[in-house]
């Protein structure tokens with residue numbers, strides 16, 4: 001059981017709360033706003049239609065249940081031509097893995113495969129080398145007075161890891177990273193028309209890039225995942241153009257899913273480390289806590305704050321009636337601070353029993369979680385092994401989003 005509603009529904013107050021959330025100030029600390037939201041009830045109406053869920057157990061249950069679906073291509077079509085759901089970028093996202101429901105999802109997810117132990121071991125060596133190079137560069141900047149951890153390390157490691165894994169030329173990484181920052185708007189909670197237009201343009205450019213990549217891997221196959229996906233899809237799909245389309249969608253989504261989210265985890269995790277000197281001391285004296293520190297960073301402030309689903313039939317959720325096709329927004333960052341799930345939830349405590357929804361749950365559980373964890377654990381371990389204690393120069397700045405958190409800077413210096 002989460003917080004029980006104490007207030008009648010006040011639409012204007014809810015609108016104001018989301019306007020405040022969508023500012024850089026709201027993103028600097030969204031948690032008091034989430035507490036306000038939770039005080040309206042574990043399940044409350046969203047001002048734009050649908051519902052908002054802040055209770056941990058209800059979010060968890062929805063993610064694991066077959067009764068709740070992803071907003072797939074058919075659902076998007078039903079919302080009408082003029083809606084955000086039919087913007088070209090949204091229609092393209094509607095074809096990717098996280099927007100599919102069974103049985104399509106089952107088939108495409110199986111074809112995607114995952115990160116087995118030997119892939120993670122291979123990637124581990126690359127991640128370690130890149131991490132050391134990035135920390136060398138960071139130390140040089142620190143000797144000159146200070147450094148922005150977000151741009152020097154947080155943004156760099158994920159694109160290098162995924163770039164190496166997929167075999168993408170390093171010269172393309174900055175462009176891919178910039179395009180993913182633009183594309184994400186179509187996946188945001190409340191994109192504006194101009195943000196959607198930017199997302200449409202980025203999606204078109206990313207399509208051209210990845211369609212071309214699939215074409216060149218088909219011509220000259222290698223040992224990389226894209227070449228393997230081509231082989232897998234050729235065995236599943238007699239129509240070669242359709243097989244290529246499926247491989248393109250997978251490569252596109254993997255890059256979109258991997259870059260911002262992991263960059264945000266790396267930077268917020270570093271923030272947790274530098275904002276309180278005793279945390280750095282705790283980890284250096286007890287490096288075995290590194291994995292727990294990463295999991296607590298994912299609970300305390302996850303990269304994805306909102307995950308959405310739609311109802312497959314009329315239902316009642318936490319006392320709120322929900323009609324078939326209506327959307328529920330799982331406010332997972334708020335739910336991870338639900339006092340019914342975690343004692344003293346606003347305290348960062350790597351020693352608490354881990355429980356979070358940062359990688360979602362059920363059939364859509366993040367495919368890249370092993371890679372994200374590998375990067376975060378390697379970076380944290382190398383930081384405490386190699387660097388003297390760092391300190392926070394000023395509070396980080398944040399992009400004005402809601403669903404996908406993005407620290408723009410993290411200025412640090414030698415303590």
Ligand code: HEM
Pocket residue numbers: 097098099109162253254257258259261262265302303304307308357358359360361363364365366367368369371372
């Ligand atoms: C800290 C980093 C990451 C976070 C917080 C994260 C979070 C998530 C979440 C919340 C979902 C599920 C969305 C839903 O239920 O609708 C998801 C799905 C997915 N993620 Fe991640 N992700 C991260 C890193 C990665 C990486 C590194 C990759 C790839 C290398 C990746 C690939 C995917 C894919 C392919 C899916 C779709 C799975 C499906 O629908 O079956 N993610 N991720």
